[in-house]
Amino acid sequence: MSFAPSSPPSVSQQQRAPTTPSTARVMPTNVMNTPTAPQGTSAPSTTGAAAPAAPSTTSSANAPNTPGTEIRGRERQGSFGGSTRAKVLKPFNTANIKILLLENVNETAVRALRDQGYQVETHAKALAEDVLIEKIKDVHCVGIRSKTKLTKKVLDAAEKLGVIGCFCIGTNQVDLEHAASKGIAVFNSPFSNSRSVAELVIAEIVLLSRQLGDRNNEMHQGIWSKVSANCYEIRGKTLGIVGYGHIGSQLSVLAESMGMRVYFHDVVPLMPLGTSKQVGSLDELLEISDFVTLHVPETEDTKNMIGEHELNKMKQGSFLINASRGTVVQISALAKALRSGHIGGAAVDVFPKEPAANGKFFESELIGCPNTLLTPHIGGSTEEAQSMIGVEVSQALIKFINNGTSIGAVNFPEVDLRAIRDEENSIRLCYTHANVPGVLLRITNILADHNVDKQFSDSKGKIAYLMADISDVTPEQIQDIYRRVSETPTNIVTRVLY
Numbered sequence: 102m103s104f105a106p107s108s109p110p111s112v113s114q115q116q117r118a119p120t121t122p123s124t125a126r127v128m129p130t131n132v133m134n135t136p137t138a139p140q141g142t143s144a145p146s147t148t149g150a151a152a153p154a155a156p157s158t159t160s161s162a163n164a165p166n167t168p169g170t171e172i173r174g175r176e177r178q179g180s181f182g183g184s185t186r187a188k189v190l191k192p193f194n195t196a197n198i199k200i201l202l203l204e205n206v207n208e209t210a211v212r213a214l215r216d217q218g219y220q221v222e223t224h225a226k227a228l229a230e231d232v233l234i235e236k237i238k239d240v241h242c243v244g245i246r247s248k249t250k251l252t253k254k255v256l257d258a259a260e261k262l263g264v265i266g267c268f269c270i271g272t273n274q275v276d277l278e279h280a281a282s283k284g285i286a287v288f289n290s291p292f293s294n295s296r297s298v299a300e301l302v303i304a305e306i307v308l309l310s311r312q313l314g315d316r317n318n319e320m321h322q323g324i325w326s327k328v329s330a331n332c333y334e335i336r337g338k339t340l341g342i343v344g345y346g347h348i349g350s351q352l353s354v355l356a357e358s359m360g361m362r363v364y365f366h367d368v369v370p371l372m373p374l375g376t377s378k379q380v381g382s383l384d385e386l387l388e389i390s391d392f393v394t395l396h397v398p399e400t401e402d403t404k405n406m407i408g409e410h411e412l413n414k415m416k417q418g419s420f421l422i423n424a425s426r427g428t429v430v431q432i433s434a435l436a437k438a439l440r441s442g443h444i445g446g447a448a449v450d451v452f453p454k455e456p457a458a459n460g461k462f463f464e465s466e467l468i469g470c471p472n473t474l475l476t477p478h479i480g481g482s483t484e485e486a487q488s489m490i491g492v493e494v495s496q497a498l499i500k501f502i503n504n505g506t507s508i509g510a511v512n513f514p515e516v517d518l519r520a521i522r523d524e525e526n527s528i529r530l531c532y533t534h535a536n537v538p539g540v541l542l543r544i545t546n547i548l549a550d551h552n553v554d555k556q557f558s559d560s561k562g563k564i565a566y567l568m569a570d571i572s573d574v575t576p577e578q579i580q581d582i583y584r585r586v587s588e589t590p591t592n593i594v595t596r597v598l599y
């Protein structure tokens with residue numbers, strides 16, 4: 102999928118791209134956006150760049166599909182008039198699709214992607230930026246978790262990248278806008294680890310309330326210190342939730358079942374679950390809560406959301422929990438409030454700077470603060486969550502690579518079509534383009550002499566995405582459609598699937 106340049110490609114850029122098929126049906130380097138001959142048809146003669154040999158597939162667990170065979174493991178998708186079978190789209194040899202999975206992405210994902218015949222390279226850790234820049238150069242898809250930063254600089258090094266999978270909830274580690282401008286869709290797992298985070302927070306509420314971290318530390322040092330002063334039941338206490346999304350609302354239900362009163366603050370009005378109540382401002386929430394827990398995404402608005410002013414607003418001896426993002430809390434202000442006793446304890450799972458890998462040194466002003474639980478970003482780290490995330494994100498990636506479906510993308514217009522007719526000479530056009538007036542007319546003109554079975558397009562910010570299924574096209578016409586669409590001045594990425 103060489104996924105095209107960030108700005109609409111110039112004619113010379115287009116000329117460099119291999120836009121003509123190989124007679125040998127070996128996939129060109131730009132495997133995901135360059136049409137070859139449809140199955141069962143003879144390929145037109147080639148005049149373009151010589152097609153490179155297919156790369157080795159040593160990292161692929163399964164035997165790759167040979168060119169011209171169907172992609173395995175794909176479901177048929179519903180029926181439609183005139184044909185009972187949905188076509189399995191295969192415009193490229195799946196063995197030529199290179200996928201880089203970092204940060205110990207779950208085995209469920211590795212298996213699902215290898216089952217497609219893709220080449221999958223896995224790494225247990227995040228990569229240093231220079232290594233990442235080298236590795237990302239020729240991959241079509243990268244899978245990451247919360248640690249890998251896909252900055253503009255890294256994305257600009259990725260010559261063929263078409264899709265990113267964040268095998269987690271947060272997507273703040275990716276420059277989403279820049280990715281979109283290059284036609285790179287980003288998928289995440291919006292709720293597969295929410296329950297794991299909510300359960301951890303429930304545990305932390307009890308642990309903080311009973312000063313369990315400190316008692317445990319003392320016991321490991323051989324110190325017996327039985328105290329009840331400032332230790333409380335959580336029943337009847339007030340939990341203040343900041344950010345009432347998937348995690349916050351799940352937590353709300355669990356906390357009420359433990360006998361807590363729940364209030365929440367969110368930037369949008371939301372239906373309170375159980376008997377919880379939304380309050381009008383953050384300050385109001387801070388003033389009434391015995392426990393404050395943060396479940397907001399990292400955005401410009403949430404950076405340093407909890408600093409000295411907010412900590413002072415919190416009740417004397419109340420507790421703070423942060424399992425959202427490290428940048429949401431000013432660490433020095435929190436350390437000061439803990440040491441002064443104004444804040445009775447804190448549980449912190451996320452930090453502004455987190456070590457790159459297990460075994461690396463962790464440094465924080467919070468080390469040694471009283472009744473302070475520090476955990477290494479494990480909110481979503483359960484077997485259940487990781488396995489579900491692996492399945493969910495890998496399916497989204499497969500659907501995008503094989504079918505062009507962008508449903509669930511966080512930075513991209515969400516577009517899907519009913520299954521394409523199971524006919525040799527039907528194709529699916531996937532066109533990512535600049536969201537400016539006049540584009541649809543131009544595409545309609547290109548497709549004017551063809552039978553467009555169905556078409557859908559949507560936009561998000563500066564980019565738009567169109568999918569169209571076209572029947573009764575010859576291999577020469579496929580080349581012509583591909584060439585003319587990809588040469589439009591608004592083109593970001595054009596793919597033809599068949």
Ligand SMILES: NC(=O)C1=CN([C@@H]2O[C@H](COP(=O)(O)OP(=O)(O)OC[C@H]3O[C@@H](n4cnc5c(N)ncnc54)[C@H](O)[C@@H]3O)[C@@H](O)[C@H]2O)C=CC1
Pocket residue numbers: 270271272291292294295298343344345346347348349366367368369396397398399400402403424425426450451478479480481482
């Ligand atoms: N510690 C860990 O391992 C994990 C951490 N997370 C973090 O938790 C965050 C929240 O996750 P979800 O609940 O799934 O997200 P979500 O998107 O479902 O909910 C976030 C809520 O925060 C609200 N919000 C946004 N800006 C706000 C502001 N300035 N003030 C008040 N409310 C605001 C939104 O309206 C939304 O209701 C993620 O973005 C991620 O960064 C998620 C999973 C695991």
Ligand SMILES: O=C(O)C(=O)COP(=O)(O)O
Pocket residue numbers: 246247248268269270271272294478479481482
């Ligand atoms: O899902 C998230 O946003 C998380 O913070 C979990 O990140 P992780 O997959 O543990 O790197």
